[in-house]
Amino acid sequence: xTAVSQTPKYLVTQMGNDKSIxxxxxxxxxxxxxxxxxxxxxxxxxxxxxxKELIINETVPNRFSPKSPDKAHLNLHINSxxxxxxAVYFCASSQxxxxxxxxxxxxxxxxxxx
Amino acid sequence: AQSVSQHNHHVIxxxxxxxxxxxxxxxxxxVNLFWYVQYPGQHLQLLLKYxxxxxxxxxxxxxxxxxxxxxxxxxxxxxxxxxxxxxxxxCAVSAxxxxxxxxxxxQGTILTVHP
Numbered sequence: 001x002t003a004v005s006q007t008p009k010y011l012v013t014q015m016g017n018d019k020s021i022x023x024x025x026x027x028x029x030x031x032x033x034x035x036x037x038x039x040x041x042x043x044x045x046x047x048x049x050x051x052k053e054l055i056i057n058e059t060v061p062n063r064f065s066p067k068s069p070d071k072a073h074l075n076l077h078i079n080s081x082x083x084x085x086x087a088v089y090f091c092a093s094s095q096x097x098x099x100x101x102x103x104x105x106x107x108x109x110x111x112x113x114x
Numbered sequence: 115a116q117s118v119s120q121h122n123h124h125v126i127x128x129x130x131x132x133x134x135x136x137x138x139x140x141x142x143x144x145v146n147l148f149w150y151v152q153y154p155g156q157h158l159q160l161l162l163k164y165x166x167x168x169x170x171x172x173x174x175x176x177x178x179x180x181x182x183x184x185x186x187x188x189x190x191x192x193x194x195x196x197x198x199x200x201x202x203x204x205c206a207v208s209a210x211x212x213x214x215x216x217x218x219x220x221q222g223t224i225l226t227v228h229p
Contacts, residue, residue: 040221041222099146
């Protein structure tokens with residue numbers, strides 16, 4: 001009954017490879033997010049989708065491409081992986097009630113680029 | 115653009131000590147405020163949130179936070195910490211009144227509680 005799930009949990013890969021991370025939420029939320037947590041634990045938003053439409057894109061290299069096949073899924077595809085992409089990637093989802101929203105996070109995907 | 119500052123990078127306490135973690139934000143409009151906790155190796159969990167109303171909000175596990183609008187602060191408190199509170203704590207802000215939330219996080223405060 002996991003609310004926000006991500007796969008894989010760990011991902012170790014070589015520089016230059018292309019990889020995808022998947023996120024699914026069963027909360028019925030309309031909005032989903034990707035955040036990156038760097039080695040200093042600093043969390044920064046990357047993307048946000050609402051009902052399959054991109055609404056936030058925060059100066060992320062275009063090697064990162066989010067895809068939302070439906071409002072319960074938000075996947076992140078990364079091309080030509082670089083060492084600096086090593087981080088923990090968190091997916092989150094939320095539902096707005098008026099102007100109030102609470103984001104619920106997935107367990108994270110630990111990406112290590114060698 | 116909003117920003118969030120957490121004053122303490124690492125706080126070390128003994129069990130039963132009282133805790134206060136500082137959080138200040140900069141944003142001129144209406145804000146939604148949150149504290150999240152990240153236990154070692156785990157995902158972010160919501161501790162508490164403030165949208166409007168009573169500026170003193172209570173969360174899970176005995177935590178509370180007070181929103182002081184004039185000071186742009188949302189400090190987290192707990193009267194008596196336990197060893198199991200050892201974790202990293204993140205303050206976060208989103209701009210209220212907008213259609214789609216963008217959480218801006220502080221740098222995080224690591225709390226270590228010694229038995």
